[in-house]
Amino acid sequence: MSQPIRIAVIGSGYVGLVAAVCFAEIGHEVICVDNDPRKVDALQAGDTLIHEEFLPQLLARYRNGRIQFTTDLGAATRACDAIFIAVGTPQSETGDADLSYVEAVACEIARSLNTYKVIVEKSTVPVYTNEWIRRAIERNGVARELFDVVSNPEFLREGTAVSDFLHPDRIVVGADQEAAANLLAAIYAPLTTGAYYQRADAIPGGCSVAAPPPLLHTSTKSAEIIKHASNAFLAMKISFINAVSNLCEATDANVEQVARGMGLDARIGPRFLRPGIGYGGSCFPKDVAAFRSVAEQLGLNFNLLAEVESINAQQKKRFLSKVRSALWTLRGKRLAVLGLAFKGETDDIRDSPAVELVQMFLAEGCSVTAYDPAAIKRTQQHLPASDQLRYAEDAYAAAEDADALIVLTDWAEFATLDLTRLNNALRYPIVIDGRNLYDPAKMAEHGFTYLSIGRPAAYPARSSVTA
Ligand code: UDX
Numbered sequence: 459m460s461q462p463i464r465i466a467v468i469g470s471g472y473v474g475l476v477a478a479v480c481f482a483e484i485g486h487e488v489i490c491v492d493n494d495p496r497k498v499d500a501l502q503a504g505d506t507l508i509h510e511e512f513l514p515q516l517l518a519r520y521r522n523g524r525i526q527f528t529t530d531l532g533a534a535t536r537a538c539d540a541i542f543i544a545v546g547t548p549q550s551e552t553g554d555a556d557l558s559y560v561e562a563v564a565c566e567i568a569r570s571l572n573t574y575k576v577i578v579e580k581s582t583v584p585v586y587t588n589e590w591i592r593r594a595i596e597r598n599g600v601a602r603e604l605f606d607v608v609s610n611p612e613f614l615r616e617g618t619a620v621s622d623f624l625h626p627d628r629i630v631v632g633a634d635q636e637a638a639a640n641l642l643a644a645i646y647a648p649l650t651t652g653a654y655y656q657r658a659d660a661i662p663g664g665c666s667v668a669a670p671p672p673l674l675h676t677s678t679k680s681a682e683i684i685k686h687a688s689n690a691f692l693a694m695k696i697s698f699i700n701a702v703s704n705l706c707e708a709t710d711a712n713v714e715q716v717a718r719g720m721g722l723d724a725r726i727g728p729r730f731l732r733p734g735i736g737y738g739g740s741c742f743p744k745d746v747a748a749f750r751s752v753a754e755q756l757g758l759n760f761n762l763l764a765e766v767e768s769i770n771a772q773q774k775k776r777f778l779s780k781v782r783s784a785l786w787t788l789r790g791k792r793l794a795v796l797g798l799a800f801k802g803e804t805d806d807i808r809d810s811p812a813v814e815l816v817q818m819f820l821a822e823g824c825s826v827t828a829y830d831p832a833a834i835k836r837t838q839q840h841l842p843a844s845d846q847l848r849y850a851e852d853a854y855a856a857a858e859d860a861d862a863l864i865v866l867t868d869w870a871e872f873a874t875l876d877l878t879r880l881n882n883a884l885r886y887p888i889v890i891d892g893r894n895l896y897d898p899a900k901m902a903e904h905g906f907t908y909l910s911i912g913r914p915a916a917y918p919a920r921s922s923v924t925a
Pocket residue numbers: 612613614615616617689692696729730731732733734735736737738739740741742800801802
């Protein structure tokens with residue numbers, strides 16, 4: 459086992475908390491800092507704050523041992539060799555990333571720098587942020603030889619964050635100085651050497667002793683661009699298949715077959731070609747806008763990104779029209795909605811296309827009964843229950859007496875619902891599926907009128923109509 463390194467992680471959101479816990483898991487001594495004392499208290503008491511597989515086990519294993527939680531950023535800075543900044547970079551009104559949290563943290567770190575430290579930017583930030591951090595620290599009177607700033611973007615997805623972190627496709631280290639690059643290489647050595655995967659209690663995933671993840675060493679600017687370009691490219695793939703799905707609908711073709719045929723080309727690959735109601739979440743919408751804004755500020759034409767955004771916005775409106783065309787009129791209709799989270803297996807509703815669609819249904823005068831396995835609590839804070847909007851305990855209760863069932867999130871549990879029971883609960887057996895969770899032929903056999911994305915509509919098999 460390589461030497462443990464003392465690491466501070468600033469920010470206990472998705473990226474910060476997962477990184478902190480995973481650094482402890484690969485042997486390091488971690489201090490996780492958050493300026494919200496309630497969050498720190500909750501984490502110290504073992505509450506993970508977010509719904510994420512493996513996080514509770516790892517937190518229980520290392521809490522108050524190899525990982526400490528505190529609000530004291532200065533003390534954490536002084537005690538550690540590497541300081542990871544993982545605070546939020548929300549979208550400003552112009553689409554830029556708002557870097558005020560990053561700047562505030564950089565200034566606070568500067569005040570506590572005593573010996574040589576490596577400051578690592580892990581939040582998704584525009585190119586040149588590393589330079590701004592360096593200047594901010596120097597402006598606070600810190601000698602240049604006391605620190606280096608590197609970029610180490612994180613590619614984890616919500617819902618699979620812990621295994622994504624410990625089994626990454628690649629680790630990108632953007633460092634312009636050797637000492638800093640070496641420290642980052644040492645931090646990730648348990649993964650890149652494969653040592654971690656030899657452990658009997660290692661979190662399972664795609665990497666192994668024989669196939670450990672590669673570490674790509676780049677310049678800081680390249681690393682910053684890699685992160686934005688990767689997210690923008692994935693968002694583009696989704697918008698592309700959504701546009702193709704519209705073409706399939708117009709021609710009675712089947713987008714699943716088209717996506718399979720495209721994805722088998724190794725140059726394209728099958729992932730992120732699932733059509734739906736558009737991408738959402740805390741990253742893609744914000745990062746595409748920020749990347750577009752970076753290009754604009756540099757005087758470059760990257761209109762492709764505006765098109766990606768426009769297709770994404772259209773996709774929600776098209777889905778609303780699909781629901782309207784299935785039900786003739788919307789005012790006064792009772793809709794059962796399955797899914798509020800921006801994707802399955804998470805309780806996150808930030809920029810959730812599902813929540814946006816619920817709001818559109820309400821604005822059209824529908825009443826909605828919604829169910830989500832994990833995101834109801836968060837949605838209720840945003841959209842409280844009312845006469846028009848109710849929350850159900852499970853999918854069948856949501857479906858009770860509804861004019862149609864609308865699927866908005868790709869939760870695995872929705873794909874395995876008892877279709878007969880669902881049909882019996884609904885007033886009319888109409889399912890409009892924004893995530894293509896069901897086989898149209900099977901839905902027809904179970905007596906449903908079934909509309910999905912980019913696939914021919916299916917209608918009840920004759921025997922079930924008469925049944
Ligand atoms: C994303 C990136 O994948 C990750 O690398 C980065 O670190 C953070 O942003 P995340 O936001 O957790 O991760 O979700 P992801 O699984 O990428 O899905 C994003 C959105 O795209 C979701 O709304 C999802 O439903 C949608 N999506 C994804 C599709 O509509 N079709 C697809 O084929 C894939």
